[in-house]
Amino acid sequence: MSNKYVQTQFIDLDAPIELDCGKILEKVTVAYETYGELNENRDNAILVLHALTGDAHAAGYHEGDKKAGWWDKMIGSGKAFDTDKYCVICSNILGGCKGTTGPSSINPTTQKEYGLDFPVITIEDTVKVQKALIDKLRIKKLIVAGGSMGGMQALEWSLAYPKMVTHSIVIASTARLSAQGIAFNAVGRNAILSDPNFNNGDYYGKETPERGLAIARMIGHITYLSEDAMHNKFARKLQGKDKPDFDFNVEFQVESYLEHQGQVFVDRFDANSYLYITKACDYFDVEKKYGSLENAFKRCNSRFLIICFSSDWLFPPAHSKEIVSALMKTGKEVSFLQIESPAGHDAFLLEFATQTKVIKSFLS
C-alpha cells in the first residue's frame, strides 16, 4: 500500500437493485476499501466478505486509529491475501450501518431514515450489490473469500456468477443455518424488538434500543466461543473479588465479559441493521433454492477451499463437510481443511497461521 493510512471509499451504483422480496432499491451507495493495486488486466482482485457485524475496513489503519481492520492479520504484503500480488477489496454489506445503504440511511422518498421501511434482504441481494460494485470497478475475474456469513456470500458468488469467480474460499460457514442457528438469531431479534426504545424501528436521533441490542450481542458472543474456550478464558472465576456479593450485579468474569461486549457493540452498531442482516442469514438455503447441494454446485466453475474449525458449534464442521461432499460428487475441485482449534466459531478471526498457509497454497 502506498499510503500509510487506508480510507473508506463510497460509490453510488448506476442502476436500481431488484431484491428477492420483490421490492426495488432505487439508490444504493456502497462503502468499500481496497488494499494493493489492480493490475492492467484487472484480473488480480480478491473480494473479501465480512461477517455479521463487520464492515469494509478489513485491513490497515484509518488515520488516528489504534486498531487495524478486522482481518488485518490476513491481508497485506506477504500475508494470506498478499497485497503484493492481489488487489484486495472489501465492501460493507447491503443493510449494514457502515456506509453501505441500510436501514439507517436516508430514504430518498421520505427524506428520513428508512428504519423498518427498508426492504427485507437476502444474502443473494447483498451479493448482487457487491457484483454491481465489482462491475463498476471493471473487474472481470474474481477470487472471493469470507468467514461465517462472509462464507455464505462466497458460496453465493460462485453460484450466481460462475463465469467470474475463479476461487472461492469458504471459512467456518454453511450452505444454510441450522434450526438452532435460526433460533439464536430469532431470540436476539426478539430482544431488540421488545426494547421499548425500539419504537418500531424509528429511533434515530432518539434513545436507541441499546439494551435489546446488547442482549442480542451477548447471545451472539456465547455462540462464537466454544464451551472449552469460555472455560479456558473465564472458568468460574469471580470478577475482581474472592467471595460473591450475593446480588444481581456482575459476579463472575464471564458475566463481565458479556456486559462489556454488549456495551462496546451498541456504540458501533445499529439495531435495525442487526435485524436485517440476521434475517438475511436465516433465509440463505442453497439446498432449498436448487433442490440439492449437488444440483446447485453443478453450475459453479470456481475452485473451492472449505475451512472449518473443530470446536465451532454455530457453523459446525458437519455443515462444511456437506458442502465438500456435494462439491466432490459434482466433480468440482475442492480443498478441505478442518483446523483443530478450541476457539469455537471465533477461530476464523484468530487462527491465522494455519489459515495463511492453506490459503497461500490454494491461491498459488
Place this chain on the structure above:
Amino acid sequence: MSNKYVQTQFIDLDAPIELDCGKILEKVTVAYETYGELNENRDNAILVLHALTGDAHAAGYHEGDKKAGWWDKMIGSGKAFDTDKYCVICSNILGGCKGTTGPSSINPTTQKEYGLDFPVITIEDTVKVQKALIDKLRIKKLIVAGGSMGGMQALEWSLAYPKMVTHSIVIASTARLSAQGIAFNAVGRNAILSDPNFNNGDYYGKETPERGLAIARMIGHITYLSEDAMHNKFARKLQGKDKPDFDFNVEFQVESYLEHQGQVFVDRFDANSYLYITKACDYFDVEKKYGSLENAFKRCNSRFLIICFSSDWLFPPAHSKEIVSALMKTGKEVSFLQIESPAGHDAFLLEFATQTKVIKSFLS
C-alpha cells in the same frame, strides 16, 4: 394413591432459615406433595427434586387438570419411583413461585411482596429448607433424586446430610455450571432486568416484565434441545406457508415454537423467581467449596446413580463423568449410565424407559 386427585400441601417451618448470604429468613412456608404412603418406620421416602422452573406437583392430577405432574411417567404404582413401595415427596424450591416462600411472597416486615428484598439464595439454602420439611415429616432415612438443578440438589443432600441419604440419583446434572452455563443464565437475567416493566423487581399487581421473561425462557429452550433434536423437530420449515413473507414476524417453525414457549411460560412463572433460582445454580460449586470433588465426596455415605444423556450440551456427559470419577476415587458405590439420546438436556423429562429400568434396579 388412595385419592383420585393429588393436592399440594403447605407447611410453615418451625425455625428461621440462615442463608449462605448471611441473611435470615424468619418465616418460610413450603409447598409439597406426596404420592404413596410412609411406612411405620418412616424410612421409605424418596425426595424428588425439581428443575429450574418446576414445582411440587411432580405426579398425578390436580382436580380439573388435564395434564399430570411434571415427572408423572416416573412416579406411581410400578413406575421408576414406585408408590406401592415408597412415599415420594416433592416440594417447591425456596425462591420459587409455586407455594414455597420466594420473592413473590409477602415480606412479613413490610406486608408487601419481597421483590428484590428477598435474599439471594444458594442451592445449599434450598436443600436446608427441604431438610426442615423432611424433619417435620419425621423422616430419618431418605432417597433423593433429581434432574438438572434437581440433580445439583441431590448432590448437595448427600454432601450436607450424609447420615440421612441412603441413595442419591443425579440425572443430567453437574457439580458446577460451566462458564457457558453461567453465561446463558446471565443473558436471560439481563433480559428480565432490562425490561421496563421490571421496575427493580417491584411489579406485583402491575404490568409484569413478561417480554424479558419470555426472552430468558427462549434462550433456555434453545439450550434444552440438542441441535439434532431441533433439526428433527423443525428443520428449516416455514410456519404455515410455502414462501417467506420477508418481514419481522415469525417465518420459521422454530421461531413459532420459541414464541409459544416464551408466552406459555410468562403465564405460569414469576420473573423474580427466575432471577433468584438461576443465581442459585450459578453459585453451586462443589469443587470450590470442598477443595476438590474427591474431598467433597469423602463425607458421603449414600450410593450414587449418575445418569447423563449423550446429546446434552448444557449439562454435558463430561460433567457427569467428573462426578463418577471422583466418587470412584473415594471408593464410593456408584452406578453410571450415559443414555444415547438425541433429545439434549430435555431427555431427562422424555427418555423414561431406560431411566425407569436403571432406577428400579438401583433401588432394588
